[in-house]
Amino acid sequence: MTTNEIDGPLDEAFERLHACGPERLGRLSNHAPMVVESLAARGRADAVHRWLDLYRDRLEEFPGPVAPVTDADWREALGDVRRAADWVAFFTRALAERPWRDVLAAWWPRLLPGLYGAATHPVIRVGHAVRALRAEENAPRLAELAHALGYWAARHRPVSGVTALPGAATAAASLDAVPVVRTPSPGFPDRLAAVRSLPAWAADVTDPDTARARLTELVRAATHRYATHGHGEETMLVHAATAPNAVLRALDAxxxxxxxxSLHAAWTASAAVTAMYAPAQPVDCAPSGRPTAEEVLERALAHGDEHVIKLTDTALDVGDERALAAALRAVELSRPLA
Structure with a gap:
């Protein structure tokens, strides 16, 4: 199979999706760009359009503009979801004028404090867009980065006032030490506002290579943890792993x-999601047999749920048996797409 045969459906899907908005019903993220990139990256570009046809009823039209975002007034528009189209237009112009890595480097530290908005979906979408661009740079993929960064800017939501608790030596033990919060509201914003304390982990890391190693450790720990704790909330707890993995995928760019x-923000995001949705007790998770990575991917694709596919994509990055068990646990817990 040639590169064009692999990449063609992804770029066609991106072009198809850029007529759609980043959300539906004013609060639910459009997962399609992330899923189609995952499928293409895993060698299943042949399934991209078939999956997208199943998902199309969950897509809404691209929103209308309000007023242009400019270099002089962008701070006023930050975090205003009504300005999503304006932000996408802003990044489209920026990416037409400068290399995409330069734009990403300039905006990453501005957006990083607000990666908690929209349940971390914007940064996850950026991570997928970066992986696509690192594989091949072309117009649809640059447009996808503009949409992803625009969504992040529009849903920018900082977290402040969180007290640091004593942490543990490892990411896994620190996730175990996260205090669980309970709120009457099931909504992400209200739950996030209720997070007042989190364990400190890797807070003293300043060396880039150490940061990368710790971030890799965090992704592995959060993915493994889903196998035993995903029943707390089968959809939302996926983001404890996929959000830091999106950050990890962006590091080399x-x-x-x-x-x-980036490590510190990713830890806070993963820990906060854990605090909001973790169950009171873990369960044993010992899948029968030892399925291969290819078999796990096929089961996720047959299931079709967007979060299942994205967690499987992250589990394949981790690559070990416990990660594959987590992906199968998501298949077991989640409702199929169709």
């Missing part, structure tokens, strides 16, 4: 000076 701040 960023200046090394941004790697440590």
């Amino acid at each position: 960023l200046p090394r000076a941004l790697w440590a701040p």
Whole structure:
């Protein structure tokens, strides 16, 4: 199979999706760009349009503009979801004028404090867009990065006032130490506002290579944890792994000076999602047999749920048996797409 045969459906899908908005019903993220990139990256570009046809009823038209975002007034528009189209237009112009890595490097530290908005979906979409661009740079993929960055800017939501609790030596133990919060509201914003304390982990890391190693450790720990804790909330707990993995995927396209701040933001995001949705008790999870990575991917694709596919994509990055068990646990817990 040639590169064009693999990449063609992805770029066609991106072009198809850029007529659609980043959300539907004013609060639910459009997962299609992330899923089609995952499928193409895993060698299943042949399934991209078939999956997208199943998902199309969950897509809404691209929103209308309000007023242009400019270099002089962008701070006023930050975090205003009504300005999503304006932000996409802003990044489209920026990416037409400068290399995409330069744009990403300039905006990453501005957007990083607000990666908690829209349940971390914007940064996840950026991570997928960066992986696509690192594989091949073309117009549809640059447009996808503009849409992803625009969504992040429009849903920018910082977290502040969180007290640091004593952490543990490892990411896994620190996730276990996260205090669970319970709120009457099931909504992400209200739950996030209720997170007042989180364990400190890797807070003293400043070396870029150490930051990368710790971020890799975090992705592995959060993915493994889903197998035993995913029943707390089968959809939302996926993001405890996929959000830090999106950050990890972006590191090589960023200046090394941004790697440590990226680790710290990713830890807070993963820990906060854990606090909001973790169950009271874990369960044993020992899948029968030892399925291969290819078999797990096929099961996720047959299931079709967008979060299942994205967690499977992250589990394949981790690559070990416990990660594959987590992906199969998501298949077991989640409702199929169709």
